[in-house]
Amino acid sequence: MTEMTDVSCPLPSEQENADQAKGNPTLDSSTFIPPVPLAYPSIIIEFCDRCRWLHRATWVSTELFLTFPPPALKAISIIPLNSEETGGRFRVWLNLEGSPPQLMWDRKIEGGFPELKGLKQRIRDHVQPGKSLGHSDKKSE
Amino acid sequence: MTEMTDVSCPLPSEQENADQAKGNPTLDSSTFIPPVPLAYPSIIIEFCDRCRWLHRATWVSTELFLTFPPPALKAISIIPLNSEETGGRFRVWLNLEGSPPQLMWDRKIEGGFPELKGLKQRIRDHVQPGKSLGHSDKKSE
Amino acid sequence: MTEMTDVSCPLPSEQENADQAKGNPTLDSSTFIPPVPLAYPSIIIEFCDRCRWLHRATWVSTELFLTFPPPALKAISIIPLNSEETGGRFRVWLNLEGSPPQLMWDRKIEGGFPELKGLKQRIRDHVQPGKSLGHSDKKSE
Amino acid sequence: MTEMTDVSCPLPSEQENADQAKGNPTLDSSTFIPPVPLAYPSIIIEFCDRCRWLHRATWVSTELFLTFPPPALKAISIIPLNSEETGGRFRVWLNLEGSPPQLMWDRKIEGGFPELKGLKQRIRDHVQPGKSLGHSDKKSE
Numbered sequence: 001m002t003e004m005t006d007v008s009c010p011l012p013s014e015q016e017n018a019d020q021a022k023g024n025p026t027l028d029s030s031t032f033i034p035p036v037p038l039a040y041p042s043i044i045i046e047f048c049d050r051c052r053w054l055h056r057a058t059w060v061s062t063e064l065f066l067t068f069p070p071p072a073l074k075a076i077s078i079i080p081l082n083s084e085e086t087g088g089r090f091r092v093w094l095n096l097e098g099s100p101p102q103l104m105w106d107r108k109i110e111g112g113f114p115e116l117k118g119l120k121q122r123i124r125d126h127v128q129p130g131k132s133l134g135h136s137d138k139k140s141e
Numbered sequence: 142m143t144e145m146t147d148v149s150c151p152l153p154s155e156q157e158n159a160d161q162a163k164g165n166p167t168l169d170s171s172t173f174i175p176p177v178p179l180a181y182p183s184i185i186i187e188f189c190d191r192c193r194w195l196h197r198a199t200w201v202s203t204e205l206f207l208t209f210p211p212p213a214l215k216a217i218s219i220i221p222l223n224s225e226e227t228g229g230r231f232r233v234w235l236n237l238e239g240s241p242p243q244l245m246w247d248r249k250i251e252g253g254f255p256e257l258k259g260l261k262q263r264i265r266d267h268v269q270p271g272k273s274l275g276h277s278d279k280k281s282e
Numbered sequence: 283m284t285e286m287t288d289v290s291c292p293l294p295s296e297q298e299n300a301d302q303a304k305g306n307p308t309l310d311s312s313t314f315i316p317p318v319p320l321a322y323p324s325i326i327i328e329f330c331d332r333c334r335w336l337h338r339a340t341w342v343s344t345e346l347f348l349t350f351p352p353p354a355l356k357a358i359s360i361i362p363l364n365s366e367e368t369g370g371r372f373r374v375w376l377n378l379e380g381s382p383p384q385l386m387w388d389r390k391i392e393g394g395f396p397e398l399k400g401l402k403q404r405i406r407d408h409v410q411p412g413k414s415l416g417h418s419d420k421k422s423e
Numbered sequence: 424m425t426e427m428t429d430v431s432c433p434l435p436s437e438q439e440n441a442d443q444a445k446g447n448p449t450l451d452s453s454t455f456i457p458p459v460p461l462a463y464p465s466i467i468i469e470f471c472d473r474c475r476w477l478h479r480a481t482w483v484s485t486e487l488f489l490t491f492p493p494p495a496l497k498a499i500s501i502i503p504l505n506s507e508e509t510g511g512r513f514r515v516w517l518n519l520e521g522s523p524p525q526l527m528w529d530r531k532i533e534g535g536f537p538e539l540k541g542l543k544q545r546i547r548d549h550v551q552p553g554k555s556l557g558h559s560d561k562k563s564e
Binding site: 044075 | 165168170173175176179180185187190195196199202203206207210211212215216217218219220221222223232234241242244247249250252
């Protein structure tokens, strides 16, 4: 695996120029279309920042994107919280079009952090019901 | 630094119980309030997934949260793209209340990836104008 | 927290120059002292790369350094393995001076991945016996 | 990509049992062979921890393993430093069998952090001279 390969990304010639150190100041950023505020399907990870769970949340995000690359998941948002009421929170939500966010994991309900296999199975059942997650998947079905 | 310290997170007693392996199935998740779809200020990182820039995007996210913990930044969303039109894209957007997303970085315009110091300065100028980013900050002002 | 702060890192003036884009080619790298091959205390994380556990290993590494900054831990080495005999391996070893590496975690023995709290307690007992890992620490003692 | 797939990791039946929650306490860890202290080829990343470069170092490690999976690189060690003399240090070393570590990057000499493409090219020239790093590779040759 390389950072950028011959086959995977047919770049337009403008970009080749942009790769030069000078950049391409003639591109007009006012023509850029901002991303939509909320893509579907997407994941939101809320966590207590006072409990120092940023890196755990980020790791979960990385694993979910590797298992469900776009368009299976189109976005993951990470939301650190630091108020007293949200102390100890670690929640994973799934956003599907046309319904409010669905809770995939709550640390207090489940009594701990998501074991990845289980979290992936729950998300898979919503976004790619037919997808196998490998032989580790079979045991829990 | 520890994962959870005595002083930083005064957990309610319910949570102590939830820490046990059994969890707390009597918590009623239907009472949970889903996160708002778009918090302010927040960051969106769009990138070409075919160029394998997930880990770069995730690293930038980690660094921004460490420099701008909530409420300076309330959320960061990561959006992988894999169509031909978005080949080579790496854009960082800032969402402030009451205005459309503002472009903080575009790889094609700038001719490369954000050097963190510069990206942090641009974001700082919007979300915490008086904040010093350390002595490395002074040289470029 | 910033990437580089006024107080934490009193840089010599040579470095200030080196921060410029041109670099400092007059520094003589032949005078640089290579790092010692094996510092103590240190951690080694071995894992099966075919099981795609790189990001899990890297996350564990990040958490251990945040809880045990140097000199409590002086180095962490990550070793991906991809032979048939090492299929499914996830082991964490502790290197202390004067003794062979001590096993802190083995996925097959323990029946799963390290829950961070438990792994940190085991390592703490060797490298910083008096250190509190926070209130989450007390329950399991 | 899944965390564990049908084809990539033919686990022995002992391991299937170990996957159960109870673990496999009858495995005799005294028979485990500790990893060799220094595998070749391998990378060492030294950095100033007071400059908060842990996440940058970790990200570089992740990228190098994705481009040079084992056996091209067999280990990466991360060494945080926090003394005054090592203020501002960010060095990447390559260990090849039979020679002392070779410097691949020094922040003070180069005047900044490694741009990944360049660092990968330098390492590639030593560990996999014939390997293409993709079309982004060609421009700088």
